[in-house]
Amino acid sequence: MLRFEDQIIPLDSWINQFIDWLVEGYRWFFQAIKWPVEFTLTGFETGLLAVPPLVVILVFVAIAWKSSGFRLALFTAITLVLIGLLGLWEDTMITLAMVFSSVFFCVLAGIPLGIWAGRSDRFEAIIRPCLDAMQTTPAFVYLVPIVMLFSIGNVAGVLATIVFALPPLIRLTSLGLRQVHPELVEAGFALGATNWQVLRKVQIPLALPTIMAGLNQTIMMALSMVVIAALIGAGGLGSPVILGLNTMDIGQATIGGLAIVLMAIILDRITQSMSHKNNTQGGD
Incomplete structure (x- = not known):
């Protein structure tokens, strides 16, 4: 008779041994x-915290006005x-620095990989x-290997967010x-354009609204990771939420969550408006 209790595969032990081997032998690589x-996170964080709040507000208002109009700016x-x-200004700036850093590296890796995947079936x-x-x-599963390989803190939170939001x-x-319609691509080649020229002048401009939608989703997923990243020592708006949960302080948790939601709405509306403008221009 089959008894699973006597034939358990020790996969958890193998994974632990593999992570230990990585940490001991390749710490230099992960560093x-x-x-x-x-470096990027420190730059964003230092810059956002050094600039007076009024300047940051005016910059965001100007971007909102330019992208969507008066209502979003207000x-x-x-x-x-x-x-x-x-009292959450500093935490908000730290969260924005983490989101901007995560999205920066997601764009650096995601768009080239997406272009490669879009042009190669294999x-x-x-x-x-x-x-x-x-x-x-599950997002929580990322946290253990991230902490083992990169320790705790904001950088570990950004790395976990990159994997989650990419x-x-x-x-x-x-x-x-x-x-992008194949006939448009064929027309570009027929006119003597190179592979790079077709990509840069035909495919990417026509695909830009969809790419912007992907950027929007990446930003939203990065913000959703803020609270989870706080479990491994990342600062920002996730900290008051986790602290409120641990101390059963519903007020503190609520204002932290409210700030995350409000920032998500602002960033979502701005990126959606940019995507809509690109789509309209493409249609024209």
């Missing part, structure tokens, strides 16, 4: 990965002032299972390129 992320101004009055077939695994794996940008970049 090399960590350095550019830490909402942005009221929201940022409210966040400051709630590569798309290879990367699709990886993206499926990245999107379906797939939508790759998928939608690939989708955007594949949706």
Whole structure:
């Protein structure tokens, strides 16, 4: 009779041994990965905290006005002032620095990989299972190996966020390129354009609305990771939420969550408006 209790595969032990082997033998490699992320995060964080709050508010209001108009600009101004009055300005700037850093590296990696996947069926077939695994794996599962390999703190939170938020940008970049009508691509080649010229002047401009939608999703997923990253020592708006949960302080947790929601609305509306403008220009 089959008894699973007597035939358990010690996969957990094998994984632990593998992580220990990585930490002991390749710490230099993971520190090399960590350095550019830490440098970028420190730059964003230092810059946002050094600039007077009024200047930051005016910059965001100007971006909102340019991208969407008066209503979003007014909402942005009221929201940022409210966040400051709630005593969460510094945490918000740290969160924005983490989001900007994560999105920066997602764009650096995601758009080239998405272009490659959009132009190569073989590569798309290879990367699709990886993206499926990245999107379906619970976010908490990322935290243990990230902490083991990179220790705790804001940098570890950014690295976990990059892994969590990268797939939508790759998928939608690939989708955007594949949706470009083949006759337009053929016309570009027929006119003597090179592969690079067709990509830069035909495929990317036509796929830009879809790529912007992928960027929007990446930003939203990066913000959603803020609270989870706080569990491994990342600062920002996730800290009051986790602290409120641990101390059963519903007020503190609520204002932290409210600030995250308000920032998500601002960034979502700005990126959606940019995507809509690109789509309109493409249609014209």
